[in-house]
Amino acid sequence: MKFRRNRQRENVDINLASLIDVVFVLLLFFVVTTTFTREHQLRVELPESVSATPAAAEAGRQVEITISAEGVYSVNNSLLPKSDLDTLIDAVQRASAGDNSLPLLISADGKTPHQAVVTAMDAAGKLGFSQLRMTTVEAVQGTP
Template identity: 35%
Template sequence: MRFRSPHREPPEINLIPFIDVLLVILIFLMLSTTYSKFTELQITLPSADADKLKDRPQEVIVGIAADGRFVINRQAVEGRSVDVLIGALRQASGGNAETSVIISADAATPHQAVINVMDAARRVGLSRVTFAAQADAH
């Protein structure tokens, strides 16, 4: 009598539960990832539109040198106090509250000099303040 060994089928690997688990992990990672977004800072960036160039409000460009000297619309400002800056900004803006102040400061400018310009602009009533930056060369 010959006994046959039971015929065994090769084991199957069921991939459906494995795929389900991977999809759940993928969805979890997608929902929990932050994308280099600074949610702590509420910044409204200006937008540019070439058609509205004529409607652009007046600009006052404030240059700050590395040693803290000020230039407003290419005119040197004598003194470094906030009161002197208030007078110069009031004259440059002509009393127009819609005037934008563009601060163009050297990278080595003292922080206090930039704060003085921002304080003077606030006291004059100029609330549109922006900073000029140079594009990175790489």
């Protein structure tokens, strides 16, 4: 049996208008439902020190309190909602998981109010931390 082939082929057209509409609706949905998070970091310019000794490199954990020039605190790069003693104590307690034998590092901006640094030291003292370090940068010799 011999089948006859039709030499004329029909042109098949795909209507893309509805597909484009669906793509735009999906795009709009993703744009509207996307949440953008902003990472907050404090910019700290450390004070200079000529007589500082570098800290020994440790592989263990440590708790770091960073204080901005305006007196805003962050504990282990987590910004605190309020800059008071109770909030700072709670944050340090969570970061250390109750282990007050960890080294506590205070990094304060050179223009930080003295009271903010004293508050951080007070929080460390109330929690029983004994290894307290202050972060500075090495001063260039010959500058006043």
